[in-house]
Amino acid sequence: MHRVEFILRRLLSSIFVLIGVSIITFTVARVIPSNAAAMYIGPKARPEDIARVTVKLGLDKPLPVQYLVYMGELLHGDLGTSIGTKRPVLLELSSRLPATLELLFTGMAIAVIIGVPMGVISARWQGKPTDVFVRVIAIIGVSMPAFYLGLLLQILFFRRLDLLPLAGRFSNELRFTNPINMVTNFLLIDALIMRNWIALKDVAYHLVLPALTLAAYPAGLVARMTRATMLEVMEQDYIRTARAYGIRETVIVYFYALKNALSPTLTVIGLTFAFALTGTFFVEVIFNWPGLGLFTVHSLLNVDYPAIMGITLFGSVMYVLINLAVDLLQAWIDPRISLK
Amino acid sequence: MSAIPAIAVEPEIQSARTSRHIISVIVRDPLSLISTIVIILFIFIAIFAYQVAPYPLEGAGKTNVSHSLLPPSLEHPFGCDKLGRDVLSRVIVGARPALIVPIGVVAFAVLIGAPLGAIAGFKGGWIDEFIMRITDLFLAFPSLLLAMAIDSALGRGIQNAAIALIVSWWPWYTRLVRGVTISLKERYFVEAAQAIGVRDSVIILRHILPNTISAILVQATVDLGTVILAMGGLAFLGLGTQPPSPDWGLMVSEGRTYILEQWWISTFPGVAIFVVVLAFNLIGDTLRDIFDPRQYR
Numbered sequence: 001m002h003r004v005e006f007i008l009r010r011l012l013s014s015i016f017v018l019i020g021v022s023i024i025t026f027t028v029a030r031v032i033p034s035n036a037a038a039m040y041i042g043p044k045a046r047p048e049d050i051a052r053v054t055v056k057l058g059l060d061k062p063l064p065v066q067y068l069v070y071m072g073e074l075l076h077g078d079l080g081t082s083i084g085t086k087r088p089v090l091l092e093l094s095s096r097l098p099a100t101l102e103l104l105f106t107g108m109a110i111a112v113i114i115g116v117p118m119g120v121i122s123a124r125w126q127g128k129p130t131d132v133f134v135r136v137i138a139i140i141g142v143s144m145p146a147f148y149l150g151l152l153l154q155i156l157f158f159r160r161l162d163l164l165p166l167a168g169r170f171s172n173e174l175r176f177t178n179p180i181n182m183v184t185n186f187l188l189i190d191a192l193i194m195r196n197w198i199a200l201k202d203v204a205y206h207l208v209l210p211a212l213t214l215a216a217y218p219a220g221l222v223a224r225m226t227r228a229t230m231l232e233v234m235e236q237d238y239i240r241t242a243r244a245y246g247i248r249e250t251v252i253v254y255f256y257a258l259k260n261a262l263s264p265t266l267t268v269i270g271l272t273f274a275f276a277l278t279g280t281f282f283v284e285v286i287f288n289w290p291g292l293g294l295f296t297v298h299s300l301l302n303v304d305y306p307a308i309m310g311i312t313l314f315g316s317v318m319y320v321l322i323n324l325a326v327d328l329l330q331a332w333i334d335p336r337i338s339l340k
Numbered sequence: 341m342s343a344i345p346a347i348a349v350e351p352e353i354q355s356a357r358t359s360r361h362i363i364s365v366i367v368r369d370p371l372s373l374i375s376t377i378v379i380i381l382f383i384f385i386a387i388f389a390y391q392v393a394p395y396p397l398e399g400a401g402k403t404n405v406s407h408s409l410l411p412p413s414l415e416h417p418f419g420c421d422k423l424g425r426d427v428l429s430r431v432i433v434g435a436r437p438a439l440i441v442p443i444g445v446v447a448f449a450v451l452i453g454a455p456l457g458a459i460a461g462f463k464g465g466w467i468d469e470f471i472m473r474i475t476d477l478f479l480a481f482p483s484l485l486l487a488m489a490i491d492s493a494l495g496r497g498i499q500n501a502a503i504a505l506i507v508s509w510w511p512w513y514t515r516l517v518r519g520v521t522i523s524l525k526e527r528y529f530v531e532a533a534q535a536i537g538v539r540d541s542v543i544i545l546r547h548i549l550p551n552t553i554s555a556i557l558v559q560a561t562v563d564l565g566t567v568i569l570a571m572g573g574l575a576f577l578g579l580g581t582q583p584p585s586p587d588w589g590l591m592v593s594e595g596r597t598y599i600l601e602q603w604w605i606s607t608f609p610g611v612a613i614f615v616v617v618l619a620f621n622l623i624g625d626t627l628r629d630i631f632d633p634r635q636y637r
Contacts, residue, residue, distance in 0.1 A: 016473075017476060017477060017480045020473075020476075020477035020480065021477065021480055021481065023477075024477060024478075024481070024486075025489070028489045028490055028493045029489075029493070032490075032493040032494065033493050135625070139618065139621050139622060139625060140618065142565070142621060143565060143614055143617040143618035143621050144614055144617075145569055145572050145573070145576075145589070145592070145610065145613050145614065145617070146573075147572070147573065147576045147589070147592055147593070147610075148592055148606070148610030148611075148613065148614065151592070151596065151599050151606055151610065152610075154599065154600070155599060155600065155603060158600075159600050224625075275482065277482055277485075278482045278483075278484040278485055281484070281573075281577070282573060282576065282577075285576075285577070286596070296488070297577055297578075300488060300492060300577060300578070300579060301577075301578055303492065305492070308488070308489060308492050309489065311485070312481075312485055312486070312488070312489040315482060315485045316480065316481050316482065316485065316486075319480065319481065319482050319485075320480050323480075
């Protein structure tokens with residue numbers, strides 16, 4: 001299959017998946033609740049409000065029409081109004097997205113920087129004590145609940161060692177002495193643009209514990225998958241040939257094998273990336289991180305129905321797009337993919 | 341030589357053999373054996389929670405304010421929480437929603453997913469296409485997010501959290517069983533059954549599904565750790581078990597406010613989740629190395 005054709009097919013299938021996602025979110029948001037209109041207004045619903053929302057959402061019409069109304073709203077970027085904040089849900093989400101992405105990118109970077117070498121070292125010393133040790137660490141990483149690991153790190157680095165801040169994204173004192181101009185809303189970048197080194201250090205310190213907590217699970221997953229892929233690659237003929245030529249094992253593992261193991265590893269990183277998206281929810285709650293997750297949890301606890309349904313859709317669309325991006329990136333890196 | 345025994349072996353005998361094989365693999369690996377014992381112990385404790393717990397009433401939620409925030413002692417080895425309830429008893433009673441419910445979730449996911457996968461793989465054609473596109477859709481969601489949405493649409497509570505997780509987990513088994521079925525379809529015993537005119541439904545029930553059991557068992561072991569984490573996560577966020585009933589995830593959340601001084605409230609339920617998930621992952625890792633259900637995907 002030609003590469004362009006592969007990309008087009010992949011884009012097309014993503015569109016179908018997105019339509020399917022909208023049908024499922026529609027079902028959960030409008031069909032499952034016995035009185036969707038009341039859910040959308042909240043606990044203080046008056047009968048006339050319910051009647052008004054019923055008409056607005058088209059809840060008195062047949063299901064296909066309701067779905068079209070729902071899709072119409074979505075295509076206009078209308079995810080409804082949050083009961084809690086009385087502001088458009090889309091605005092709430094997009095204003096909090098940078099904080100979550102900053103955490104997500106840092107966490108994933110840590111996971112990859114730790115996970116890939118772990119997997120490679122494990123494969124290099126397969127069956128040896130080093131391998132066993134690294135594998136146990138990786139399994140511990142995927143067995144530790146993030147919401148408990150975060151608390152442990154807080155006790156250790158804040159309470160006992162007094163090295164890192166407990167929670168939040170930026171110290172309150174610095175808001176007056178060394179404020180950051182919000183340009184991108186990625187505080188690391190904003191502080192860097194301003195050359196505000198004191199603020200930059202403070203932001204980085206705040207980021208360490210949440211990012212580590214988030215990274216634990218993906219790091220373990222990436223390590224295990226990298227190991228498996230490396231072992232698979234190392235059984236191939238060209239590796240045996242390289243060995244026969246007397247090339248040193250270190251060079252074989254870190255150069256010849258790793259190069260071909262990277263493409264499948266990238267898929268795993270992509271999947272974990274999408275997975276870590278929900279991991280941020282717990283991390284944000286524990287570290288009081290003002291992102292999507294914290295907003296989500298507040299919405300869940302206050303039964304802010306429009307917000308919850310907006311988040312579900314928003315998160316799923318992000319998930320589909322991340323997976324799409326990974327596939328396209330992979331087709332670009334590894335020509336064998338588009339031949340399948 | 342290698343192909344001949346495969347014809348002669350009856351499917352039922354073969355599946356019995358692989359199940360025995362799984363057990364022998366676990367017994368030979370010390371880490372897996374210890375993990376299995378730990379899990380059986382926890383399941384036992386969960387079933388007999390009210391007989392085992394030192395303060396069963398407090399385990400269920402009865403408060404005892406005079407014992408508020410007592411540190412661990414001989415009477416209360418795990419200390420007491422804000423409302424003076426014995427943490428050990430609550431960890432024991434909390435094992436039910438935290439451990440038994442996820443086992444049920446995986447069981448239901450298998451019951452829904454496996455037959456669909458067998459039908460898809462066996463029938464092929466548009467039925468296969470239709471079933472697999474539906475699984476694609478469910479897999480397009482981050483499972484925890486879908487679970488949260490369903491949970492809030494149905495109302496909070498352990499039952500709805502379980503339903504939500506089943507909804508987001510069954511497609512994995514459909515995919516797995518479909519892969520196994522496609523490879524089984526070309527085996528002689530299936531072709532022979534078809535040749536003598538056995539009905540499709542009978543072939544799927546009697547010949548295909550029993551032979552997918554070992555692949556399912558391996559995958560289920562790996563998944564159980566993840567489902568326990570997800571269930572604990574939902575409980576932590578307040579979407580699972582509702583107070584005053586205990587649940588490990590919920591207890592970690594309840595103790596969060598006191599974590600810097602009264603560390604024991606969150607620590608013991610947190611460690612319980614970690615130990616159980618670790619045990620499942622250790623067994624799953626060993627089994628996967630030998631059987632690798634992913635090879636069918």
